[in-house]
Amino acid sequence: MRRLSHRRVAAVSLAMLGLWLLLVLLSLNIGSVPIGPGRSAGLLWHRLLHGGGGTPAEVILFSVRLPRILLGSLVGAALAVAGTAFQCLLRNPLADPYVLGVSTGASMGTIIYSILAASSGSLAASGAGIYGRPLAAFLGAVMTVAAVYVVGGAGRQAGEGSQRLLLAGVVLASFLSSVNVFLLTGTDQADLRGIFYWLIGDLSRPVDASIYLVAAVVFGGFLILYGHGQSLNLLSAGEEDALILGVEVRRVKAAVYLVASLITGAVVSVSGPIAYIGLICPHLGRMLFGSDNRILLPAVLVFGAIFTLGADTVARTVLAPVELPVGVITAICGAPLFIYLLYRRRYP
Amino acid sequence: MMPPHAAGAALEARNVGFSYAALELKDICLSLAPGTITGIVGPNGSGKTTLLRLLDGILAPASGQVLLNGSVPLSALSRREIARRIAMVPQNGGGSPFHTVFQFAMQGRTPHLPRLGFETAADEAVVREALEMTRLGDYLHARVAEISGGEKQRLLLARALAQQPEILLLDEFTANLDINFQVELMRLIRQLTRERRLATAAVSHEINLLAAFCDRIVLMKEGRIRRQGSVAEVLTRDNLRKLFGLDFLVRPLPSGVPEVLPVMDESGQS
Helix, strand or coil, rough: CCCCHHHHHHHHHHHHHHHHCCCCCHHHHHCCCCCCCHHHHHHHHHHHHHCCCCCCHHHHHHHHHHHHHHHHHHHHHEEEEEEEHHHHHHHCCCCCCCCCCCHHHHHHHHHHHHHHHHHCCCHHCCCHHHHHHHHHHHHHHHHHHHHHHHHHCCCCCCCCCCHHHHCCCHHHHHHHHHHHHHHHHCCCCHHHHHHHHHHCCCCCCCCCCCHHHHHHHHHHHHHHHCCCCCHHHCCCCCHHHHCCCCCCCHHHHHHHHHHHHHHHHHHHHHHHHCCHHHHHHHHHHHHHHCCCCCHHHHHHHHHHHHHHHHHHHHHHCCCCCCCCCHHHHHHHHHHHHHHHHHCCCCCC | CCCCHHHHHHHEEEEEEEEEEEEEEEEEEEEEECCCCEEECCCCCCCHHHHHHHHHHHHHHCCEEECCCEEEEHHCCCCHHHHHHEEEEECCCCCCCCCEHHHHHHHHHHHHCCCCCEEEEEEEEEEEEEHHHHHHHHCCCEEHHHHHHHHHHHHHHHHHHHCCCCEEEEEEECCCCCCHHHHHHHHHHHHHHCCCCEEEEEEECCHHHHHHCCCCCEECCCCEEEEEEEHHHCCHHHHHHHHCCCEEEEEEECCCCCCECCCCCCCHHC
């Protein structure tokens, strides 16, 4: 095992970013209107240097495909990082924001906010309009984490604790997603297909200005988690050991739960609950780069972006011209991996 | 009994009180001096582990204080600052089963690293030395899940040594060890205690092992210290009978160390 250093972390992160950039260029060219790689790279270059024009090709590239590519990357990065954090805290490789119900809780927050906003037009008109959605999603996420803790943590013994929390999360997730369907059916919504897609996790809906807040939350949250890398390493060895080795366990746990819920809530408010990204990406990241969070977190940040962008590109092309929600593709990849991990897991 | 406020103590509990579920620790006065080993003996549930956790600052005393170097209360220090100076070998150490032995022991260096920093070659040297001393040099790349209970116990000691502490707290340290490793590791602990001027405290049920290697013995029962002092002073038939409610045979070995045998034979009861 080679020793970690700032240089190695930077090298891995840059290599991953290069890979992501390649995939961005590739994904720009894929779609119902074929635009060759040379042409799109040229247009991109021209736009960066001289600003944009209004040709149909440019509209497709920069108003349709590029925002969606960036959105998918942001959502994937956030969910992968949140999954890594949850897995460390619960000491369980099966934990992720979706399995734990955090994503579903966040989407419930979003739905309730939308219903309230629709019934009182003033809410949407006021300044809360932009930030209300992510805030409501965050509240939904945090309340779900708290509920998972109350349900799964009751009378827990050391060792079985994380299994119970996970089980509580799974049950809560299925409960909340039924509540979500109930809430949505009760409202007078024209766009049933859009809602149905969003509930599975979808990147095709246009975003508003709140995306800047979401991006700031994701990157700020990532930096906070990265700052706790050493503590997360020790926490994954056990709480008593972490205390002995110098971690302020209560403070770190609270901070990491809050930040992981915050970034989950932020992206779910835009994309809906996308399954299993937070499970697959940390797991593959660990296979490639080891379990040290000081390299895993930055690697997984980019890896999440790559994976989700790849999945979304498949989602919008595999049945073209019909587009699938990205959550279908991630679940098709993720569920078998979950089962494999469950099957292979050795209990110490 | 020695005076509770000893000069030159590395770690000192002053009138510490703490209550937890059915257990109440009261008026704990104890000092650990550099270069000495203190053995802590008592029946199950007498508060030995709780005492060690108070001494490591993991639990905060409800009354009284735990002082480092006679003046700095642990409550004034961060966990990180404490971990640079106090190492504990816990009774049931955790650890990710997927870590290698080397990675696990390396965790002991974390409190010494800069916040966003990484381990250096110097840190690796410290860890390698600790693993050599605990006879784990051949297992560096074995997974923690694959090693035996005794090897895990030695690994926990290696991690504690990698912390380069001034104070070493050992909880039921010999529980999973063969008799030969019990003796070998107690020898190592005594050697390190003397050479590095560690203040060491060891909780164990192996009274004879503690008698052979400790400088002082503390007897605990029901959350209180009943006796403390030199090995020969404390490990008497009378004291042990009061502690465990069982008759003991106590005889001095040629070295002067008492040897203790519980009387288990019904017919031999006096």
